[in-house]
Amino acid sequence: MSQIIILKGTSSDTRFPLENGAGSDAVHLTPIYAYAICNLQTNTNLVGTGLAFTLGTGNKLVCDAIDYLVKHIEGKDIEDLMADFGTYYKAMSDDPNFRWLGPHKGVVHLALAAVVNACFDLWAKSRQVPLWKLLIDLSPEALVNTLDFSFYEDVLPKEEALTLLKQQQNGINERSNILKDGYPGYDTSIGWFNYSDEKVAENIKKAMDKGFTAMKLKVGSKEASRDLRRAELVRTIAGDAATIMFDANQQWNLPQAIDICHELKKLNPYWVEEPTHPDDVFAHVELANQTNVKIALGEHVPNKIIFKNFMQSGCMSFNQVDAVRVGGVSEFILISLLSKKFNIPVVPHVGDMGQIHQHLVLFNHITINHPVVLLEHIPHLRDKFKHPAIIENGRYLVPQEPGMSSDLL
Structure with missing residues (x-):
C-alpha cells in the first residue's frame, strides 16, 4: 500500500x-x-x-x-x-x-x-471501507491505541479497556446480523419547539406512516401547561405502544424539573432529556431520586471527564454522547467503552444529522456489545450531503461508501 x-x-x-x-x-x-x-x-x-x-x-x-x-x-x-x-x-x-x-x-x-x-x-x-467496517475490523489492540486514557486511569485504564474489548469478541458474528436490517431510528423532527400543535399532530401521523414507532417532543415552555398539553397530544395520537421522549434542552431549574417530571411521568416517557443545566451533576442525581424518571443527557456534555462523573453518579439512564460535540470519534469510543462498563446504553445525539453516528452505533453494538436502542433522525440537511443517510421503514440502512459519510455537496 x-x-x-x-x-x-x-x-x-x-x-x-x-x-x-x-x-x-x-x-x-x-x-x-x-x-x-x-x-x-x-x-x-x-x-x-x-x-x-x-x-x-x-x-x-x-x-x-x-x-x-x-x-x-x-x-x-x-x-x-x-x-x-x-x-x-x-x-x-x-x-x-x-x-x-x-x-x-x-x-x-x-x-x-x-x-x-x-x-x-x-x-x-x-x-x-465505510467507517463502521474499519472500526469493527480493528483488533482490540489497534482500537485502544487510537484512544487517550488520560484521567480515565481510575475508572477505565487502557489494560481494562483492552480486556473488555477482548471479552466482547464472542458474539460478534451474531451481533453482525444488525447489518441485514439496519439500525432503528426515532423521529426528532415531529415536535420542534416553535411548531404549532396542529403541525405536531400532522408530523406524528407522517412519522408513523414512514415506519417510526419512536418520536421526541421539545418541551421547556415558560408555561408548563403548554408542555403538558403537547405531551398528551403526542401520547394520544401516537398511542400507548409508541416510544415517546421529551427534551427540555436544559431549560428547567431543579424545582421546575421535579414538578414537571412528576407530571410527564404519567405519560410513560422512555426518557426525559436534558432536564436542567448540563454541568450540574448533583441536580440530575436529585431529580432522578425524587422522580424516578429515566434521564437522557450528553448533547451538551463537553468531554470525557464530565461524562465520567455523570456515569459515576448513577443518574444517567441513556448516554447521548455526540462525536461532533466531544473530541471526535476517538473520544466517542472511549466514552462508549466506559458506558459499557457502567451498563448505560449509548443513544447518540446527532449534530451530524446521523451521518457519522449511523456508523458508530453499528460499531458500538457489534464490537462493544452495546444494546440496540435507537438513533435520532433529523432530516433537515439531508440534501446537503454527498451520501445522505438512508432511512427506510424507520431504520437507518447500513452505509456502504468509504469514509464516515461526512462529505458535503
Whole structure:
C-alpha cells in the first residue's frame, strides 16, 4: 500500500439557515445549523472531511482553531498517525497554547472534534471501507491505541479497556446480523419547539406512516401547561405502544424539573432529556431520586471527564454522547467503552444529522456489545450531503461508501 500523506489541513465555515420553526427548542429559538469543517488534503485524490457542529454564530472561531490544530498532523502518513493516534490526540487536546481556553471544552474542543473526525474519515477512505467496517475490523489492540486514557486511569485504564474489548469478541458474528436490517431510528423532527400543535399532530401521523414507532417532543415552555398539553397530544395520537421522549434542552431549574417530571411521568416517557443545566451533576442525581424518571443527557456534555462523573453518579439512564460535540470519534469510543462498563446504553445525539453516528452505533453494538436502542433522525440537511443517510421503514440502512459519510455537496 502506497503512503497517504496529510499535506495540509484547512477549515471551512458552512452554515444552513432553517425555516418555519425547524430545529427550534426551548433555548435555541432561531438556530442556524452550521459545521466547522476540517479538510485534510493528501498526496493523493483522497480528502479527509471532519465535522464539528455549531449553531452559526461562533462557527468561524472554531474554524480558526482548526487551522491552528492541524499543524499536529500535517506531514504524517495516515497509517502511522492512526497506529498511535491516542498520543497525537493527547498532544492536540493538551496543546499548551490552547489548553487555558478549555481545557477540553468549548471552541477549542469542537475544533479538535473536526480534526479528529477528518483523520478517521481519511483512514477509512484510504482503506476503501465505510467507517463502521474499519472500526469493527480493528483488533482490540489497534482500537485502544487510537484512544487517550488520560484521567480515565481510575475508572477505565487502557489494560481494562483492552480486556473488555477482548471479552466482547464472542458474539460478534451474531451481533453482525444488525447489518441485514439496519439500525432503528426515532423521529426528532415531529415536535420542534416553535411548531404549532396542529403541525405536531400532522408530523406524528407522517412519522408513523414512514415506519417510526419512536418520536421526541421539545418541551421547556415558560408555561408548563403548554408542555403538558403537547405531551398528551403526542401520547394520544401516537398511542400507548409508541416510544415517546421529551427534551427540555436544559431549560428547567431543579424545582421546575421535579414538578414537571412528576407530571410527564404519567405519560410513560422512555426518557426525559436534558432536564436542567448540563454541568450540574448533583441536580440530575436529585431529580432522578425524587422522580424516578429515566434521564437522557450528553448533547451538551463537553468531554470525557464530565461524562465520567455523570456515569459515576448513577443518574444517567441513556448516554447521548455526540462525536461532533466531544473530541471526535476517538473520544466517542472511549466514552462508549466506559458506558459499557457502567451498563448505560449509548443513544447518540446527532449534530451530524446521523451521518457519522449511523456508523458508530453499528460499531458500538457489534464490537462493544452495546444494546440496540435507537438513533435520532433529523432530516433537515439531508440534501446537503454527498451520501445522505438512508432511512427506510424507520431504520437507518447500513452505509456502504468509504469514509464516515461526512462529505458535503
